[in-house]
Amino acid sequence: MNHNKHPAHTPLAVQTRGELVESVHYGSLTAVGPDGVSLVSLGDPTARMYPRSALKPLIAVAMLRAGLELPTGQLALAAASHSGSAQHQESAATILANAGLSPENLRNSCDLPYGVAEREQWLRVGAKPTQLAQNCSGKHAALLATCRTNGWPLETYLHPDHPLAALIRSTVAELTGEKITAISTDGCGTEVFGLSLTGMARAFSGLVTAAPGTPERRVADAMRAHPDMVAGRGRDVTALMLAVPGLLAKDGFEGIQLIALADGSAVALKIADGGDRARMPAAVPALVALGVDPALLSAFNELPVYGGGRQVGELRGLPLTG
Numbered sequence: 001m002n003h004n005k006h007p008a009h010t011p012l013a014v015q016t017r018g019e020l021v022e023s024v025h026y027g028s029l030t031a032v033g034p035d036g037v038s039l040v041s042l043g044d045p046t047a048r049m050y051p052r053s054a055l056k057p058l059i060a061v062a063m064l065r066a067g068l069e070l071p072t073g074q075l076a077l078a079a080a081s082h083s084g085s086a087q088h089q090e091s092a093a094t095i096l097a098n099a100g101l102s103p104e105n106l107r108n109s110c111d112l113p114y115g116v117a118e119r120e121q122w123l124r125v126g127a128k129p130t131q132l133a134q135n136c137s138g139k140h141a142a143l144l145a146t147c148r149t150n151g152w153p154l155e156t157y158l159h160p161d162h163p164l165a166a167l168i169r170s171t172v173a174e175l176t177g178e179k180i181t182a183i184s185t186d187g188c189g190t191e192v193f194g195l196s197l198t199g200m201a202r203a204f205s206g207l208v209t210a211a212p213g214t215p216e217r218r219v220a221d222a223m224r225a226h227p228d229m230v231a232g233r234g235r236d237v238t239a240l241m242l243a244v245p246g247l248l249a250k251d252g253f254e255g256i257q258l259i260a261l262a263d264g265s266a267v268a269l270k271i272a273d274g275g276d277r278a279r280m281p282a283a284v285p286a287l288v289a290l291g292v293d294p295a296l297l298s299a300f301n302e303l304p305v306y307g308g309g310r311q312v313g314e315l316r317g318l319p320l321t322g
Contacts, residue, residue: 007028007043007044007047007049007270007272008028008043008044008047009026009027009028009043009044009270009272010026010027010028010042010043011024011025011026011318012025012026012027012028012029012042012043012269012271012278012282012317012318013025013027013271013278013281013282013315013316013317013318014315014316014318015305015313015314015315016305016313016314016315016316017305017307017312017313018312018313022305022313025271025272025273025275025277025278025282026043026271026272026273027042027043027255027269027270027271027272027278027282028042028043028044028045028047028049028197028269028270028272029041029042029043029045029197029267029268029269029270029282029283029286030042030045030197030198030201030267030268030269031201031265031266031267031286031289031290032198032201032202032205032265032266033264033265033290034205034209034263034264034265035264036202036205038198039265039289039290040286040289040320042320042321045196045197045198045201045268046196046197046198047196047197048181048182048194048195048196049194049195049196049197049256049270050182050184050186050192050193050194050195050252050254050256051192051193051195051200051252051256051258052186052187052192052252052253052254052256053081053135053136053186053250053251053252053253053256054200054250054251054252054256054257054258055172055186055192055193055195055252056078056079056080056081056136056139056250057079057204057207057219057220057223057248057250058168058171058172058175058176058203059078059079059139059143059168059171059172059190060075060078060079060139060142060219061171061175061207061215061216061219062164062167062168062170062171062172063078063142063143063146063164064215064218064219065167065171065215066146066149066150066164066167067146067149067150068142068145068146068149069149070095070142070145072221072222072225072226073091073222073225073226073229074091074094074095074138074142075142075218075219075222076222076223076225076226076227076229076230077091077092077095077138077141077142077226077229077230078095078138078139078141078142079138079139079219079222079223079230079250080135080138080139080229080230080231081114081135081136081230081231081250081251081252082114082115082135082137082138082229082230082231082232083113083114083115083117083118083135083231083232083233083234083235084112084113084114084115084118084119084122084133084134084135084232085113085115085118085232085233087228087229088137088138088229088232089132089133089137091138091229092132092137092138092140092141093132093141095138095141095142095145096141096144096145098145099144099145099148099149100148101141101144101145101148101154103130103131103132105144105154106131106132106137106140106141106144107131107140107157107158107189108131108134108136108137108139108140108188108189108190109131109134109187109188109189110129110130110131110133110134111129111130111133111134111135112127112129112133113133113135114134114135114232115232115233115234115235116234117233117234118232134188135188136186136187136188136190138229139188139190140188140189140190143157143164143190144157146164147162147164150163150164152164158189158190160183160191165191168191169183169191169193172193172195172203175202175203175206175207175216176195176196176199176200176202176203177199177202177203178195178196178199180193180194180195181194182194187253197268197269197270198268200258200268201258201260201266201267201268202266204248204250204258204259204260204266204268205260205264205265205266207219207220207248207260208220208246208248208260208261208262208264209264220248220260223241223248223250224241224246224247224248227241227242230249230250231251236251236279236280236300237249237250237251239299239300240259240280240300243296243297243299243300244261244287244292244296244297245262246261246262247259247260247261247262247292248260248261251276251279253274254270254271254274255269255270255271255272255273255274255275255276255278255279256268256269256270256271256279257269257279257280257282257283259283259287261287261290261291261292265290265291267283267286267287267290269282269283269286277303277315278315278317280300280301280303281300281301281302281303281315281316281317282317282318283300283317284297284300284301284317285301285317285318285319285320286320289320301316301317302314302315302316303315303316
């Protein structure tokens with residue numbers, strides 16, 4: 001592995017306190033128009049980065065291509081990093097049950113619910129980490145259901161040599177237009193691929209512009225119809241999809257954010273240090289440049305910074321310079 005080559009990131013967002021800039025969030029960003037032509041390029045958007053959970057919608061496309069059939073709410077959950085609410089966990093369990101399976105078949109990691117309120121409620125009753133509560137359980141339930149549909153082995157569904165893994169790799173390569181050269185393992189146990197922000201923006205644009213009824217469009221439509229299943233109450237991804245009609249969004253650990261507008265314009269960004277708080281503020285200037293009404297984005301930019309119970313600063317995205 002080459003640990004010495006670092007992407008050429010640039011400042012994307014700043015936090016102020018009083019008159020001073022307190023923190024600077026570096027990263028890379030690309031924004032493309034409906035035709036795929038780059039409109040904004042900041043930092044190093046061609047460098048390979050792991051999209052982490054932002055890859056889930058593309059994995060869902062692969063599963064539909066393999067014959068998986070799910071109601072739209074469950075399909076949105078298959079592409080989700082859900083908060084672990086009762087609805088989320090019950091939906092994942094239903095995907096399994098309808099395939100003749102149970103949570104015991106899951107091979108994702110155990111965790112507490114990801115959502116703050118959901119986690120607090122979980123701990124309040126003394127519940128322990130489980131695979132069903134973990135934010136990727138919808139994806140894993142759908143992976144198992146896909147294997148059941150095709151008669152593929154269940155125990156080894158996470159193995160790199162599994163037929164489903166091969167299909168996912170080829171689908172991701174096709175949708176991003178990039179050859180997969182770097183592969184590692186995500187936190188939940190599935191493969192994750194090194195891709196450029198440019199390729200990821202291209203893929204997300206393709207989801208919303210695909211013909212109705214295609215696997216790509218079905219995933220996009222399911223996520224947009226059920227933003228509460230993609231993340232959850234109080235989560236910025238869900239709130240953004242509710243705020244902007246036709247918008248598709250998916251976040252990923254380590255500061256990844258992918259967004260596509262209804263016309264096929266798209267934004268992909270990575271916060272260099274993996275921090276979560278700067279994702280949305282950094283994305284807002286690019287979304288405005290793509291034509292989104294700034295009034296719809298007011299809750300996602302210029303996030304307040306408090307001192308002594310009153311606002312003394314803000315976290316905001318920097319104006320575009322590329």
